[in-house]
Amino acid sequence: MSDAGAAKDASVPIAPASQPESTPVAVSESRLSQFVARYGHVIRDVASVIVFGFALWLLHHEFKSVHLADIEASFRALPWWSIGLALLFTACNYVVLIGYDWLGVRLVHHPLSFRQVTIASLLYYAFSNSLGAVFGGTPVRVRLYSGWGMSSQEIVRMIVFIAAAFWVGLFTLSGTLFLVTPF
Secondary structure, eight states: OOHHHHHHHHHSOOOOOOOOOOOOOOOOOOHHHHHHHHHHHHHHHHHHHHHHHHHHHHHHHHHTTOOHHHHHHHHHHSOHHHHHHHHHHHHHHHHHHHHHHHHHHHHTTOOOOHHHHHHHHHHHHHHHHHHOIIIIIHHHHHHHHHHTTOOHHHHHHHHHHHHHHHHHHHHHHHHHHHHHSOO
Protein backbone atom coordinates (compact mmCIF):
# COMPACT_ATOMS: atom_id res chain seq x y z
CA MET A 1 0.00 0.00 0.00
CA SER A 2 1.33 3.42 -0.80
CA ASP A 3 1.77 6.31 1.61
CA ALA A 4 -1.06 8.22 -0.07
CA GLY A 5 -3.40 5.25 0.40
CA ALA A 6 -2.39 4.95 4.07
CA ALA A 7 -3.05 8.66 4.66
CA LYS A 8 -6.40 8.37 2.92
CA ASP A 9 -7.36 5.40 5.11
CA ALA A 10 -6.22 7.19 8.28
CA SER A 11 -8.65 10.07 7.71
CA VAL A 12 -11.68 7.78 7.47
CA PRO A 13 -12.96 6.84 10.88
CA ILE A 14 -13.02 3.19 11.53
CA ALA A 15 -16.43 1.94 12.62
CA PRO A 16 -16.44 -0.54 15.45
CA ALA A 17 -17.37 -4.03 14.57
CA SER A 18 -21.11 -4.32 14.63
CA GLN A 19 -22.45 -6.34 17.47
CA PRO A 20 -25.46 -8.52 17.02
CA GLU A 21 -28.63 -6.83 18.21
CA SER A 22 -29.85 -8.36 21.38
CA THR A 23 -33.54 -8.82 21.70
CA PRO A 24 -34.97 -7.84 25.05
CA VAL A 25 -35.95 -10.71 27.22
CA ALA A 26 -39.70 -10.88 27.35
CA VAL A 27 -40.87 -10.60 30.90
CA SER A 28 -44.08 -12.47 31.20
CA GLU A 29 -46.71 -10.68 33.20
CA SER A 30 -48.87 -12.67 35.50
CA ARG A 31 -52.40 -13.32 34.41
CA LEU A 32 -53.67 -11.19 37.29
CA SER A 33 -51.65 -8.14 36.28
CA GLN A 34 -52.79 -8.56 32.67
CA PHE A 35 -56.39 -8.77 33.85
CA VAL A 36 -56.00 -5.66 36.03
CA ALA A 37 -54.28 -3.77 33.21
CA ARG A 38 -57.14 -4.58 30.87
CA TYR A 39 -60.13 -4.25 33.20
CA GLY A 40 -58.79 -2.08 36.05
CA HIS A 41 -60.89 0.95 35.18
CA VAL A 42 -64.05 -1.16 35.12
CA ILE A 43 -63.15 -2.77 38.47
CA ARG A 44 -62.61 0.66 40.05
CA ASP A 45 -65.92 1.96 38.69
CA VAL A 46 -67.87 -1.08 39.87
CA ALA A 47 -66.18 -0.99 43.30
CA SER A 48 -67.05 2.71 43.63
CA VAL A 49 -70.70 2.05 42.81
CA ILE A 50 -70.80 -0.84 45.30
CA VAL A 51 -69.23 1.23 48.10
CA PHE A 52 -71.54 4.18 47.34
CA GLY A 53 -74.56 1.87 47.34
CA PHE A 54 -73.48 0.36 50.65
CA ALA A 55 -73.07 3.85 52.13
CA LEU A 56 -76.56 4.82 50.98
CA TRP A 57 -77.99 1.63 52.46
CA LEU A 58 -76.18 2.28 55.74
CA LEU A 59 -77.45 5.86 55.90
CA HIS A 60 -80.99 4.68 55.16
CA HIS A 61 -80.72 2.02 57.86
CA GLU A 62 -79.36 4.48 60.44
CA PHE A 63 -81.85 7.28 59.74
CA LYS A 64 -85.05 5.35 59.01
CA SER A 65 -86.40 6.21 62.46
CA VAL A 66 -85.63 9.93 62.07
CA HIS A 67 -88.30 12.12 60.50
CA LEU A 68 -87.88 15.55 58.96
CA ALA A 69 -90.61 16.98 61.17
CA ASP A 70 -88.64 15.89 64.26
CA ILE A 71 -85.51 17.64 62.98
CA GLU A 72 -87.46 20.82 62.26
CA ALA A 73 -89.04 20.72 65.72
CA SER A 74 -85.60 20.30 67.33
CA PHE A 75 -84.23 23.34 65.52
CA ARG A 76 -87.29 25.43 66.35
CA ALA A 77 -86.93 24.53 70.02
CA LEU A 78 -83.43 26.04 70.11
CA PRO A 79 -83.13 29.73 70.94
CA TRP A 80 -81.87 31.81 68.03
CA TRP A 81 -78.88 33.06 70.05
CA SER A 82 -77.60 29.51 70.64
CA ILE A 83 -77.62 28.83 66.90
CA GLY A 84 -75.85 32.16 66.35
CA LEU A 85 -73.21 31.27 68.97
CA ALA A 86 -72.69 27.87 67.38
CA LEU A 87 -72.10 29.50 63.99
CA LEU A 88 -69.80 32.11 65.55
CA PHE A 89 -67.71 29.48 67.35
CA THR A 90 -67.55 27.39 64.17
CA ALA A 91 -66.21 30.39 62.24
CA CYS A 92 -63.71 31.09 65.05
CA ASN A 93 -62.57 27.48 64.92
CA TYR A 94 -61.88 27.72 61.18
CA VAL A 95 -59.94 30.95 61.72
CA VAL A 96 -57.79 29.20 64.35
CA LEU A 97 -57.21 26.18 62.08
CA ILE A 98 -56.20 28.44 59.19
CA GLY A 99 -53.94 30.28 61.65
CA TYR A 100 -52.07 27.04 62.40
CA ASP A 101 -51.25 26.64 58.70
CA TRP A 102 -50.39 30.32 58.35
CA LEU A 103 -47.92 30.12 61.24
CA GLY A 104 -46.48 26.88 59.83
CA VAL A 105 -45.88 28.48 56.44
CA ARG A 106 -44.22 31.47 58.12
CA LEU A 107 -42.04 29.08 60.15
CA VAL A 108 -40.52 27.59 57.00
CA HIS A 109 -40.21 31.04 55.36
CA HIS A 110 -41.98 29.99 52.16
CA PRO A 111 -43.74 32.79 50.29
CA LEU A 112 -47.38 31.77 49.90
CA SER A 113 -50.43 33.98 49.77
CA PHE A 114 -53.04 33.90 52.50
CA ARG A 115 -55.50 32.57 49.92
CA GLN A 116 -53.28 29.55 49.15
CA VAL A 117 -52.81 28.81 52.85
CA THR A 118 -56.56 29.11 53.43
CA ILE A 119 -57.36 26.71 50.58
CA ALA A 120 -54.83 24.14 51.78
CA SER A 121 -55.97 24.41 55.37
CA LEU A 122 -59.70 24.11 54.68
CA LEU A 123 -59.22 21.20 52.27
CA TYR A 124 -56.90 19.46 54.75
CA TYR A 125 -59.41 19.69 57.58
CA ALA A 126 -62.34 18.69 55.34
CA PHE A 127 -60.58 15.54 54.15
CA SER A 128 -59.00 14.85 57.52
CA ASN A 129 -62.36 14.96 59.31
CA SER A 130 -63.91 12.71 56.66
CA LEU A 131 -61.16 10.18 55.94
CA GLY A 132 -58.63 10.64 58.72
CA ALA A 133 -55.40 12.58 58.81
CA VAL A 134 -53.19 9.87 57.31
CA PHE A 135 -55.33 8.83 54.35
CA GLY A 136 -57.28 12.01 53.72
CA GLY A 137 -55.81 15.22 54.97
CA THR A 138 -52.06 14.84 54.84
CA PRO A 139 -51.85 13.73 51.19
CA VAL A 140 -54.00 16.72 50.21
CA ARG A 141 -51.79 19.10 52.18
CA VAL A 142 -48.59 17.59 50.75
CA ARG A 143 -49.93 17.66 47.20
CA LEU A 144 -50.97 21.31 47.42
CA TYR A 145 -47.89 22.64 49.17
CA SER A 146 -45.47 20.68 46.96
CA GLY A 147 -47.35 21.99 43.91
CA TRP A 148 -46.73 25.50 45.23
CA GLY A 149 -42.98 24.90 45.40
CA MET A 150 -42.42 23.72 48.98
CA SER A 151 -39.74 21.10 49.50
CA SER A 152 -40.45 17.87 51.36
CA GLN A 153 -38.36 19.08 54.30
CA GLU A 154 -40.37 22.31 54.54
CA ILE A 155 -43.66 20.42 54.39
CA VAL A 156 -42.61 17.98 57.14
CA ARG A 157 -41.41 20.83 59.39
CA MET A 158 -44.66 22.66 58.82
CA ILE A 159 -46.85 19.60 59.51
CA VAL A 160 -44.95 18.79 62.73
CA PHE A 161 -45.34 22.40 63.88
CA ILE A 162 -49.06 22.44 63.06
CA ALA A 163 -49.65 19.15 64.89
CA ALA A 164 -47.71 20.33 67.94
CA ALA A 165 -49.55 23.68 67.99
CA PHE A 166 -52.91 21.91 67.66
CA TRP A 167 -52.22 19.50 70.54
CA VAL A 168 -50.76 22.20 72.80
CA GLY A 169 -53.84 24.33 72.15
CA LEU A 170 -56.18 21.42 72.77
CA PHE A 171 -54.50 20.45 76.05
CA THR A 172 -54.39 24.09 77.19
CA LEU A 173 -58.06 24.59 76.45
CA SER A 174 -58.95 21.25 78.08
CA GLY A 175 -56.91 22.04 81.17
CA THR A 176 -58.51 25.45 81.49
CA LEU A 177 -61.96 23.93 81.09
CA PHE A 178 -61.25 21.33 83.79
CA LEU A 179 -60.03 24.04 86.15
CA VAL A 180 -63.04 26.27 85.57
CA THR A 181 -65.69 23.55 85.58
CA PRO A 182 -64.34 20.40 87.27
CA PHE A 183 -66.33 17.19 87.17
